[in-house]
Amino acid sequence: MKIGRIIGTVVATRKDERLTGHKLMITQGLDLEGNPEGDAVIAVDTVGAGIGELVIFTEGTAARYAADKPQSPIDAAIIGIIDNIDVYEELLKKRR
Amino acid sequence: MKIGRIIGTVVATRKDERLTGHKLMITQGLDLEGNPEGDAVIAVDTVGAGIGELVIFTEGTAARYAADKPQSPIDAAIIGIIDNIDVYEELLKKRR
Amino acid sequence: MKIGRIIGTVVATRKDERLTGHKLMITQGLDLEGNPEGDAVIAVDTVGAGIGELVIFTEGTAARYAADKPQSPIDAAIIGIIDNIDVYEELLKKRR
Amino acid sequence: MKIGRIIGTVVATRKDERLTGHKLMITQGLDLEGNPEGDAVIAVDTVGAGIGELVIFTEGTAARYAADKPQSPIDAAIIGIIDNIDVYEELLKKRR
Amino acid sequence: MKIGRIIGTVVATRKDERLTGHKLMITQGLDLEGNPEGDAVIAVDTVGAGIGELVIFTEGTAARYAADKPQSPIDAAIIGIIDNIDVYEELLKKRR
Numbered sequence: 001m002k003i004g005r006i007i008g009t010v011v012a013t014r015k016d017e018r019l020t021g022h023k024l025m026i027t028q029g030l031d032l033e034g035n036p037e038g039d040a041v042i043a044v045d046t047v048g049a050g051i052g053e054l055v056i057f058t059e060g061t062a063a064r065y066a067a068d069k070p071q072s073p074i075d076a077a078i079i080g081i082i083d084n085i086d087v088y089e090e091l092l093k094k095r096r
Numbered sequence: 097m098k099i100g101r102i103i104g105t106v107v108a109t110r111k112d113e114r115l116t117g118h119k120l121m122i123t124q125g126l127d128l129e130g131n132p133e134g135d136a137v138i139a140v141d142t143v144g145a146g147i148g149e150l151v152i153f154t155e156g157t158a159a160r161y162a163a164d165k166p167q168s169p170i171d172a173a174i175i176g177i178i179d180n181i182d183v184y185e186e187l188l189k190k191r192r
Numbered sequence: 193m194k195i196g197r198i199i200g201t202v203v204a205t206r207k208d209e210r211l212t213g214h215k216l217m218i219t220q221g222l223d224l225e226g227n228p229e230g231d232a233v234i235a236v237d238t239v240g241a242g243i244g245e246l247v248i249f250t251e252g253t254a255a256r257y258a259a260d261k262p263q264s265p266i267d268a269a270i271i272g273i274i275d276n277i278d279v280y281e282e283l284l285k286k287r288r
Numbered sequence: 289m290k291i292g293r294i295i296g297t298v299v300a301t302r303k304d305e306r307l308t309g310h311k312l313m314i315t316q317g318l319d320l321e322g323n324p325e326g327d328a329v330i331a332v333d334t335v336g337a338g339i340g341e342l343v344i345f346t347e348g349t350a351a352r353y354a355a356d357k358p359q360s361p362i363d364a365a366i367i368g369i370i371d372n373i374d375v376y377e378e379l380l381k382k383r384r
Numbered sequence: 385m386k387i388g389r390i391i392g393t394v395v396a397t398r399k400d401e402r403l404t405g406h407k408l409m410i411t412q413g414l415d416l417e418g419n420p421e422g423d424a425v426i427a428v429d430t431v432g433a434g435i436g437e438l439v440i441f442t443e444g445t446a447a448r449y450a451a452d453k454p455q456s457p458i459d460a461a462i463i464g465i466i467d468n469i470d471v472y473e474e475l476l477k478k479r480r
Contacts, residue, residue: 001330008183014143015176042097047302052187058361066361073154073162073175079361080303087296091340104279110239111272135229138193148283169250169258169271200471206431207464228476234385244475265450265463267442289426325423335398346457354457367457368399375392379436
C-alpha cells in the first residue's frame with residue numbers, strides 16, 4: 001500500500017459499467033516528507049474519503065478485493081483514511 | 097487506473113487470436129498538467145473511444161476483465177472516456 | 193502491451209522445464225520515436241517472430257495465457273508482429 | 289522480495305475491515321549499500337517485526353498469501369527479519 | 385523474465401515458513417552491456433544456481449509457479465542458468 005492524498009476527481013459518462021457507483025478519485029502518492037512521488041492514479045473510494053484527505057491506497061488485484069468486485073477493471077482503490085503517521089527517518093542512517 | 101490520451105493505433109496481422117476484434121490503441125499516460133508521463137502502452141478499447149480522446153485506462157488482470165477475456169494475453173485496456181477532470185493541486189502543499 | 197524489437201536470444205540448458213520448447217527472445221521496449229525505453233526483457237515467442245522484428249509484447253499473468261501455460265514461470269511473451277504503427281504525437285499538445 | 293527497513297507506522301481508524309489486526313509498517317526499500325531506494329510502502333507485518341529492523345518484504349498477490357488473507361486489499365507484507373546479508377558486489381564487474 | 389547475476393545471499397531465521405528450504409539469493413538485474421539495472425531483488429533459487437552465476441529470473445505470480453508454491457509469499461525466483469546471450473544492439477538503430 002502507499003500513502004497518498006486525494007487531489008481531484010474524474011467524471012466519465014461512458015465507462016465500463018462495473019465502475020458505476022464508485023467515485024473516481026485522483027490520488028497522488030507522497031514521499032515521507034509529503035511531497036508528490038510517482039504518477040497520480042485514479043482510485044475508487046471504498047471508505048468514504050473526500051478531496052484533500054490523506055489516505056492509504058492499494059493497487060492491482062488487491063484493489064478489486066477492496067471494492068468487493070474481484071472480476072472488474074478496477075486496479076487502484078482507497079482503503080483507509082490516515083489519522084496519524086509516525087516516521088523515524090534517522091533509522092535510515094543505520095548501516096547494515 | 098491512469099489518465100491517458102489515445103494517440104495512435106497498431107496493426108498486426110499475425111497475432112494471438114484472442115486479440116482479434118479489438119482495436120489496439122497507443123495510449124499515452126498524462127500527468128496532472130496534461131504532459132506525457134511514463135511509457136505509452138498498447139491498450140484494447142472496450143468503450144468505443146477514438147483517436148485523440150482523453151481516457152481512463154487500466155493495466156494487468158483488470159484489463160482482461162475489462163475486455164471480458166480473463167484468460168487472454170491482454171494487459172492494458174481503455175475503460176472510460178473522460179468528460180471532466182477536477183484537480184486541486186494546491187492540496188499538495190498541505191503538510192502531513 | 194508494449195511495442196518492442198527483438199534484438200537477441202538467451203540460451204539456458206539448465207532451466208525450469210516449463211520453458212522448454214519456447215524461444216527466449218531478448219526484447220527491447222521502444223518509445224514512440226523508436227528509441228529504447230525501459231529494461232530489455234526475456235520474452236517467450238508465441239507467434240513465430242524473429243530477430244529484428246517489431247513486435248507487441250505482454251507482461252505478467254497475460255504472458256502465461258499467451259503461452260497457454262497458465263501455471264508456468266513465464267512473465268513476458270511476444271503476442272504479435274507489427275505491420276504498421278500510426279502515431280499522431282501532435283495530439284499530445286492538446287490541453288485538457 | 290526486497291530488502292527494507294521498517295521506519296514508521298501508520299494509524300487509520302477508518303479503513304477496510306480486512307486490515308484490522310495488522311500493524312501497518314512504513315517500510316523503506318534499501319539498495320546494496322543500505323541507502324533508500326524506491327518509494328516507501330505500507331506493509332502489513334506477518335512475522336512480529338519492529339521499528340528499525342531490517343526485513344524482507346514482498347508485494348502483490350504474494351503479500352495476501354503472506355497474511356493468509358488471499359481476498360483482502362493487502363498488497364505488501366513483511367515476511368522475514370534479516371539476520372545477515374552477504375553481498376559480493378565485485379561480481380558485478382564480471383563481463384558476460 | 386530478466387537477465388541477472390546472483391551477487392549474494394540473505395539469511396533470516398524468523399520468516400514465513402513457506403520460505404523454508406529455499407535459498408534466498410540477492411539477484412541484480414543487468415542491462416545489455418552487463419551493468420546493474422534496477423533494484424536488486426531477493427529471489428528463491430529453483431534451478432541450483434550459485435553465487436556469481438548469470439541467470440534468468442521471473443517476478444510476480446510466475447515466481448510462485450516456479451517454486452511450485454502457488455499460495456506462498458514468494459514474488460521472485462531464479463528459473464534458468466544462462467549459457468549464452470546473443471544480442472544485436474545495432475538492430476535498435478532500425479527505424480520504424
